[in-house]
Amino acid sequence: MNPIAEFVKKRRKEAGLTQEEFAMRSGLGLRFVRDLEQGKETVRMDKVNTALEMFGAVAVPGRKDGR
Amino acid sequence: MNPIAEFVKKRRKEAGLTQEEFAMRSGLGLRFVRDLEQGKETVRMDKVNTALEMFGAVAVPGRKDGR
DNA sequence: ATATTATATACCATATCGGGTATAATGTCA
DNA sequence: TGACATTATACCCGATATGGTATATAATAT
Numbered sequence: 336m337n338p339i340a341e342f343v344k345k346r347r348k349e350a351g352l353t354q355e356e357f358a359m360r361s362g363l364g365l366r367f368v369r370d371l372e373q374g375k376e377t378v379r380m381d382k383v384n385t386a387l388e389m390f391g392a393v394a395v396p397g398r399k400d401g402r
Numbered sequence: 403m404n405p406i407a408e409f410v411k412k413r414r415k416e417a418g419l420t421q422e423e424f425a426m427r428s429g430l431g432l433r434f435v436r437d438l439e440q441g442k443e444t445v446r447m448d449k450v451n452t453a454l455e456m457f458g459a460v461a462v463p464g465r466k467d468g469r
Numbered sequence: 470a471t472a473t474t475a476t477a478t479a480c481c482a483t484a485t486c487g488g489g490t491a492t493a494a495t496g497t498c499a
Numbered sequence: 500t501g502a503c504a505t506t507a508t509a510c511c512c513g514a515t516a517t518g519g520t521a522t523a524t525a526a527t528a529t
Contacts, residue, residue, distance in 0.1 A: 353504085353505065353506085354505075354506065355505085355506095369506070369507070369508090372506090373506095373507075373508095379515095379516080
């Protein structure tokens with residue numbers, strides 16, 4: 336699983352939201368939220384950032400191992 | 403400019419590569435490389451990661467301010 | 470200023486993402 | 500076990516990103 340997918344899934348659950356609720360609140364489509372959390376590689380960056388911004392984050396370059 | 407665009411541009415120049423050379427080596431299209439470095443938001447994450455991986459990086463969730 | 474190289478912008482074609490919906494699979498709890 | 504909620508997978512279709520190419524602009528050097 337990629338770091339962004341894990342991050343979103345983890346944070347969403349911590350917030351006590353279902354994928355559907357999260358999709359609603361973020362303005363993203365449910366299908367996209369599912370794809371994202373599933374680790375789909377070909378998602379669009381702007382949508383990814385919309386999701387991340389729900390938790391005050393954005394996509395940045397980082398080391399593969401996350402260190 | 404977004405952090406990923408800046409990162410790629412900076413690293414590419416440090417490596418002494420033109421956009422064209424970088425596109426060749428990474429297998430990405432020249433047009434994509436240009437769009438990415440220009441900060442286009444709607445690029446695809448898989449391509450973004452292909453570019454980042456040229457420098458041993460991947461997209462990860464990070465704070466907006468980069469701290 | 471001119472020549473050369475690098476980067477930016479525009480157009481067209483094809484591939485594919487995203488939304489919506491339906492269905493299947495998985496998880497959770499009494 | 501069954502009932503319910505949540506998540507995963509599949510389909511269609513409209514919108515758009517990507518690649519290729521050509522052209523314009525910018526930067527660099529002589």
